[in-house]
Amino acid sequence: MLAFFHILKFIQGICCSFVKITHPPESEAVLLERAHQMAGLSLSDIAHSLNVHVPNNFKRHKGWTGQLIETHLGATAGSKPIQDFAELGIELKTLPLSYALKPLETTYVCYAPLVNISNLQWETSNVKNKLQKVLWIPIEGERDIPPKERKIGSPILWQPTELQNEILRQDWEELMELIALGKIESITARIGEVLQLRPKAADGSALTQAIGLDGEMIHTRPRGFYLRKSFTEQILEDAF
DNA sequence: AGCTGATCATAC
DNA sequence: GTATGATCAGCT
Numbered sequence: 001m002l003a004f005f006h007i008l009k010f011i012q013g014i015c016c017s018f019v020k021i022t023h024p025p026e027s028e029a030v031l032l033e034r035a036h037q038m039a040g041l042s043l044s045d046i047a048h049s050l051n052v053h054v055p056n057n058f059k060r061h062k063g064w065t066g067q068l069i070e071t072h073l074g075a076t077a078g079s080k081p082i083q084d085f086a087e088l089g090i091e092l093k094t095l096p097l098s099y100a101l102k103p104l105e106t107t108y109v110c111y112a113p114l115v116n117i118s119n120l121q122w123e124t125s126n127v128k129n130k131l132q133k134v135l136w137i138p139i140e141g142e143r144d145i146p147p148k149e150r151k152i153g154s155p156i157l158w159q160p161t162e163l164q165n166e167i168l169r170q171d172w173e174e175l176m177e178l179i180a181l182g183k184i185e186s187i188t189a190r191i192g193e194v195l196q197l198r199p200k201a202a203d204g205s206a207l208t209q210a211i212g213l214d215g216e217m218i219h220t221r222p223r224g225f226y227l228r229k230s231f232t233e234q235i236l237e238d239a240f
Numbered sequence: 241a242g243c244t245g246a247t248c249a250t251a252c
Numbered sequence: 253g254t255a256t257g258a259t260c261a262g263c264t
Contacts, residue, residue, distance in 0.1 A: 062248050063257025070257075079251055079256035096259080104259090106243090111255055141259090189244045199245055200255090208253070221246090222254075229243095247260065252253105 024074040028088050028157075034073050035135060035155035043139070044148040046072050054148045065147075066094045069137055081110060081126060083133075090157075091134045095232055096141025097153070103236070104141045107227040112197055114210035114223065117180055122169045127195070127225050131168065133159050136235065156239040164194075164231075171195035172225075182213040184220050194231040200224030 025031035038046065046068055047054045055061040075084040075092055084092040096104040110126045122128055138153035160168060171192040178187050189196045199221045212218035 058248090058259055060248055062259040063250085065259095066257040067250090077256080079254085081255060084256095094258085106258095108256090108258060143259095196244090199247085201247080201253095202249090203247060204245090206253075224255090241264105243262105243264085245260105245262090247258100249257085251256080 024076050025085065025088070028090065031073060031085060031088060031090065031135065032155065032157060035137065038069075038072065038137070038152045039154045041152050042148065043068065043150050043152070046152070047148075056146065057143070058147065065096075065139060065150075066092075069094055069139075069152075083130060085135075089133055091130045091132075092137070093134055094137045094139050095236070097138050097236075099142055101138075101236070103229040103232045106196070106198075106229055107232055108200070109195070109225040109227060111200060112175075112179070112223040112225055114179055114184060114208060114220070115217070117176060117211075120176060122172050125172060127168065127172050128165075131160055133157070136232070136239075138236065156235065158235050158239065167194050175225075180211065182211040182215060182218075184210045184218075184223070187223075189226075192228075194228050196226050196228060197223050198226055 025034060043065065044054050050068070050071055052068070055064060058064060070084060070092060073092065077084045077086060083090055093107055095107065098104050110130055113120065113126075134157075136156040136158055138156070140150040140153075171194055175187065175192060175195070175197050178184070178191070187197050189198045191197065201222045204221065206222055207219040208222045209217050210220040
């Protein structure tokens with residue numbers, strides 16, 4: 001694949017010096033410029049400039065890479081349910097890649113609402129809002145590459161095509177319909193062409209309210225929306 | 241081997 | 253608990 005060669009080229013790029021960034025980017029151009037400057041750098045390069053320690057693995061630091069990149073690029077949203085760069089209308093996502101330069105993991109989008117959902121619509125949904133415009137940061141993600149050595153790739157500023165948007169809408173509507181009908185317990189990660197619903201919690205003891213089969217309130221594990229690897233792989237291919 | 245369901249850290 | 257950042261790891 002010629003396409004992948006380009007990503008590889010960027011990922012294996014030569015490290016260059018960079019300036020520590022702490023203030024939010026004032027424009028899309030500035031954000032993109034900063035993102036491009038990270039290409040070819042390792043996680044330890046970024047961590048060193050921010051004076052943070054790089055974990056030896058991510059078993060107990062699963063969101064570490066995302067937080068590191070967020071801080072470096074000047075994101076400020078924190079844990080609020082909005083885009084990372086709300087003023088710019090851009091969401092930031094790191095994307096762990098295999099040696100074959102394909103996504104190693106699905107991509108978390110947002111928490112799934114399970115109650116008070118009768119009036120929710122795709123157009124104003126959290127999923128659509130978050131995916132309007134995404135700055136993808138590909139990063140080497142194979143487990144046998146120590147986090148310190150993992151290199152950051154060239155960023156991809158992506159917006160869903162009409163077709164992608166339509167498929168996302170269909171998946172979202174199908175899943176939300178099942179939730180509204182009280183079928184939350186029968187929803188598996190196999191449903192949805194590009195968007196899937198999976199548990200999203202600290203552990204199995206976490207419970208939240210949902211609609212039961214007879215319309216009554218029940219308790220269930222919290223869920224989140226995730227993008228399948230095949231979907232982000234396509235984004236990657238389209239970009240190169 | 242890849243996927244689904246489970247899990248980890250942190251802020252509020 | 254909700255919500256962010258995700259990856260882990262057992263099972264098929």
